[in-house]
Amino acid sequence: MNKIKSKKEKRYQVILTTVMVLIMLITVYPVWYSLINSLNSAQDISKNGFAMLLPGEFSLDSWKSVLKNPEIFRAFGITLSRTVIVTILQTLFTSMFAYGFSRENLTGKKFYTAIGFLSMYLNGGVIAYFILFSALHIYNTYWVYIIPCLFGGFYNVIIFNTNYKAIPDSLFESAKIDGASEYTVFFRIVIPLSKPVISALGIFTAVGTWNDYSQTLYYTKSSEIQTLSYYMLSITKSSASAAQLGETMSAGASSVLTTMSNSAANYKTIELACMVLSALPLIIIYPFAQKFFEKGVMVGSVKG
Amino acid sequence: MKKSKKKGFRPGYDRATQFQLHTLMLPGTILMLMFSVVPLFGLLLAFKNYKVIEGIKGVFTSPWYGFQNFKIIFGNFDFRRMLTNTLGINLIGNLVGILAAIGFALFINEISRARFKSVVQTVTYMPHFISWVVFGSIVITLLSGDGGLFNQILLKLGVIKTPIVFMAQPRYFWAIAILSNLVKELGWSTILYTAAISGVDQELYEAADLDGASRIQKMRYVTLPSIKGTIVIMIIFAVAGIMNNNFDQIFVLQNPFNIERSEVIDTYIYKVGMQQLQFGMAAAVNIFKSILAIILLGMANFVSNKLTDNGLF
Numbered sequence: 031m032n033k034i035k036s037k038k039e040k041r042y043q044v045i046l047t048t049v050m051v052l053i054m055l056i057t058v059y060p061v062w063y064s065l066i067n068s069l070n071s072a073q074d075i076s077k078n079g080f081a082m083l084l085p086g087e088f089s090l091d092s093w094k095s096v097l098k099n100p101e102i103f104r105a106f107g108i109t110l111s112r113t114v115i116v117t118i119l120q121t122l123f124t125s126m127f128a129y130g131f132s133r134e135n136l137t138g139k140k141f142y143t144a145i146g147f148l149s150m151y152l153n154g155g156v157i158a159y160f161i162l163f164s165a166l167h168i169y170n171t172y173w174v175y176i177i178p179c180l181f182g183g184f185y186n187v188i189i190f191n192t193n194y195k196a197i198p199d200s201l202f203e204s205a206k207i208d209g210a211s212e213y214t215v216f217f218r219i220v221i222p223l224s225k226p227v228i229s230a231l232g233i234f235t236a237v238g239t240w241n242d243y244s245q246t247l248y249y250t251k252s253s254e255i256q257t258l259s260y261y262m263l264s265i266t267k268s269s270a271s272a273a274q275l276g277e278t279m280s281a282g283a284s285s286v287l288t289t290m291s292n293s294a295a296n297y298k299t300i301e302l303a304c305m306v307l308s309a310l311p312l313i314i315i316y317p318f319a320q321k322f323f324e325k326g327v328m329v330g331s332v333k334g
Numbered sequence: 335m336k337k338s339k340k341k342g343f344r345p346g347y348d349r350a351t352q353f354q355l356h357t358l359m360l361p362g363t364i365l366m367l368m369f370s371v372v373p374l375f376g377l378l379l380a381f382k383n384y385k386v387i388e389g390i391k392g393v394f395t396s397p398w399y400g401f402q403n404f405k406i407i408f409g410n411f412d413f414r415r416m417l418t419n420t421l422g423i424n425l426i427g428n429l430v431g432i433l434a435a436i437g438f439a440l441f442i443n444e445i446s447r448a449r450f451k452s453v454v455q456t457v458t459y460m461p462h463f464i465s466w467v468v469f470g471s472i473v474i475t476l477l478s479g480d481g482g483l484f485n486q487i488l489l490k491l492g493v494i495k496t497p498i499v500f501m502a503q504p505r506y507f508w509a510i511a512i513l514s515n516l517v518k519e520l521g522w523s524t525i526l527y528t529a530a531i532s533g534v535d536q537e538l539y540e541a542a543d544l545d546g547a548s549r550i551q552k553m554r555y556v557t558l559p560s561i562k563g564t565i566v567i568m569i570i571f572a573v574a575g576i577m578n579n580n581f582d583q584i585f586v587l588q589n590p591f592n593i594e595r596s597e598v599i600d601t602y603i604y605k606v607g608m609q610q611l612q613f614g615m616a617a618a619v620n621i622f623k624s625i626l627a628i629i630l631l632g633m634a635n636f637v638s639n640k641l642t643d644n645g646l647f
Contacts (some may be wrong), residue, residue, distance in 0.1 A: 042549075046444055053438075054457045056517060060472040061464070063483065067475070079481020127362030130355040135346035142359065149370030151628070155620035156603060157613045158376020162369075165390035181365035206345075212354035241465030244581065248608060259467050263586065266471040294480070302475065305468045312463050320456055 061309070068092050068302035072295040092299035096307060101253070102261065106307075109240060109258040112175045117236040121228060124182035128190030129216045146184035156248055163249050174249045175257070179239065186231055193227045194220060230322040237312060258308045265301050269294075379617035380404070386611055403618040413619075416597040419508075420579055423598065427512040428572040434520055436565065439527035440553050455528070458521025466518075470586030473514045474501055502591035511587060511596070515580065526568065530561040566638045574631035577623045599623055 063080070070081045071089035078086055096102055131142055154162075159178070163169040168177060197220065205215050221228070246260035256264075375393055383399040384392055407413050438458075445451040461469060476483045479499035488494045500506045538556050547555065558565075579598040588596040597605075599619065607616025 042444075043446055046441065047450065049441070050445065050450075050454050053520075054454060057458050057461055057521060060461070060469065060476065060517070063476060064468075064472050075481065079486050080475065080478070080483060082483060082486065123361045123365065126358045130359035133346075133355055135351070136355050137347070137352055138356075142363070145363070145366050145371055148374070149366050152374055152377075152624065153620070154370075154373025154376035155607075155617055157379060157607045157616050157620075158373035159369075160608070161376065161390055161393060161613075162373055178365075178369045181362050181369070184366075187362075212351055212358065216358060237463050241463075241467070241582075243465070243467055247585075248604075259465055262465075262467045262471065266467065266474065266586065267589075298475070301471065305471055309464050309468045313460075316460060316463060317456070320459070 061306075061313070064302045065306050068299055068306050070299060072292055072299050075295040075299065076292045089299075092296070092303040095300055096303045102258070102304065102307070104254070105256055105258045105261040108172070108175075108255060109308075112172075112257065113236055113239045115176055116179045116239045117232055119176075119180050120182045120235050121232045123180055124186050124231070125190050125221070125224070125228060126216065127181070128187040129194060129220055131187060132191045132194040146187060150184040160249065170250045170252055170255070172255050175245055175255075179245075182231065182235060189231065190224070190227060193224050197223055226322065229319075233319045233322055240312065262301075262304060262308055265304065269297055269301055376617060377621055379613050380621045382614055384613050386613065399614060403614040404622070407615055407618055407622075412597065412602065415594060416599060416602045419595060420577060420598040423508055423511050423584075424576045424579060426508065427515055428576070430512060431516060431519065431523060432565075432568060432572060434516060435523040435568075436527055436558075438520060439524040439531060440557060442524060442528055443531045443557070444549070455521065455524075459525070460521070461518040462522035464518070466580070466582035466586050469514070469518055470583060473510065473587065477501055477510065501587070501589060504592045504595040507587070507592045507595040511584060514587070515583060526564055527561060530564040531557060534560040562642060566642055570631070570634045570638055573634035574627055576630060577627045 063082075066081050066083070066085050067075065069088055069090070069092075070085040071087040071091065074081070074085075074087035074089075130136055131139070131146075136142075160169070163174055163178070166177075168174045201219055201223075202215060205219055210218070241259055243257060243259035243263050246255075246257050247263070250256065378393060380403055381399055381401070382393070382396045383402070384396040388396055442451060442454060445454065477485075477500040479485060479497040479502075482497075484500070485494075485497040489497065498506075500510065534557060538560070539552060542552050542556050577599055579600050581600040581604070584596060584598050585601055585604070588601060603616050603619050603623075606612050606619065
């Protein structure tokens with residue numbers, strides 16, 4: 031940049047920085063809002079409304095009742111174990127499939143391509159899965175979280191495939207000359223060379239599994255096997271409808287600032303604490319996992 | 335390998351190698367057949383008069399029903415309402431979302447300090463990884479009529495006299511769904527555009543500088559034309575996905591008060607199929623949705639091939 035422009039440039043950068051900081055504040059604020067209100071006392075919320083910047087009256091009551099709740103603990107355990115098992119096995123099975131699929135000398139490739147694209151573009155729908163899971167006797171069991179989720183879909187196969195194709199052929203050839211089997215080639219050469227894509231897709235699977243609630247909503251009915259996300263959904267739904275009913279009534283009385291009753295506010299702070307708890311693992315691993323995200327999307331974008 | 339050479343086979347096609355490759359693919363193949371291909375028989379239900387008690391055999395043995403399921407659905411008042419909502423939320427949401435993402439990506443690219451740039455990206459990607467249950471409940475709390483942030487601000491500014499119960503009023507629903515999705519996904523949706531922008535040849539900018547191009551002119555005549563391909567592909571995906579509402583989002587924000595503006599195709603399938611157990615009708619809606627999606631994908635691709643020589647296939 032030349033010197034005449036530099037002053038203008040500086041001012042421009044200041045404005046740009048301000049706008050960017052504002053956008054960052056807007057994206058972070060919702061999480062901050064739920065954190066401070068989960069740490070706020072219910073009395074304060076029912077008196078002054080929800081806190082905006084800092085807790086009006088600091089209190090750990092809601093966190094205490096969340097951490098004491100056995101239902102939440104169970105849901106946490108189910109979600110955690112499910113996420114770990116599905117992430118490991120799904121990444122393994124999908125990358126294994128993709129390795130076979132990426133080899134030029136694979137016979138019967140047409141068959142695999144056919145079922146792959148069929149599964150990618152067509153979907154039997156919720157009802158078909160309901161009937162199938164009932165027939166397999168995994169409906170309303172813990173297995174419904176695991177078995178149907180062990181394959182990452184053909185789209186991920188394509189992503190792995192693109193990566194495997196980038197591995198130089200000479201590596202495979204020299205391994206074969208040394209008498210290595212396909213298993214050895216896959217586990218000793220391909221996997222170590224594909225760490226970035228494996229981590230990226232693994233993280234996406236883990237986040238998706240952790241956040242998923244539809245599997246619980248569609249294919250289970252007993253509360254013993256509900257996931258954390260589903261538990262959140264059910265308390266959000268019940269508190270929202272309770273609050274709205276209350277509101278429509280009090281709005282009719284035309285008071286200037288309607289606030290919640292003490293018990294409703296108490297319920298709300300517990301809900302918020304629960305929300306923060308379920309988002310916490312993601313927020314903690316986020317900075318470490320972040321560098322893989324971009325890679326993960328990039329490998330997706332180069333699919334041919 | 336030696337053996338196969340003797341028989342005149344090419345290397346790598348011997349029995350042992352093929353066996354090893356196919357066994358590596360076995361778990362994936364079984365899972366795909368079982369959980370992707372077999373459920374496709376469920377599409378038959380749309381043309382059948384199926385009852386839940388009939389179990390999995392009933393999918394094949396229950397009596398044919400012709401297009402009766404489709405007739406019932408298309409004649410239903412709910413159906414037209416939810417089609418309007420699906421298309422409305424998606425069309426406006428995609429338009430706003432794509433424009434915002436391109437704009438944001440252009441300005442992220444303008445940041446000169448690399449460190450600050452990556453901070454902006456890291457922070458704005460974050461909400462993408464929070465579940466819709468959590469994000470949706472936060473939105474509901476922010477909009478609450480009992481002392482939620484928006485009502486507190488509007489009351490203090492004197493814009494309104496009594497709090498608005500946003501979530502219970504159907505007319506706000508589209509805006510809530512579109513804007514909450516924008517806040518959650520804005521950062522993440524720029525990722526492909528920023529990648530495309532970083533691949534633009536720097537010499538083009540230097541040449542533009544020599545010609546005395548302004549900042550806006552450089553965006554308009556250098557950056558945008560260079561990332562045209564990415565933009566077109568994103569638009570094709572958006573058009574093809576127009577029947578796919580984000581079930582996770584809509585279902586969390588939906589309640590009995592705003593249902594007339596919040597019922598979309600996926601929540602409708604859930605309601606008809608899983609709650610009312612009208613399996614045939616739910617399957618019919620699903621088929622309708624899939625066919626429309628394939629037609630839209632083909633059309634978007636055709637149009638973009640004609641207009642820009644850029645297409646998916």
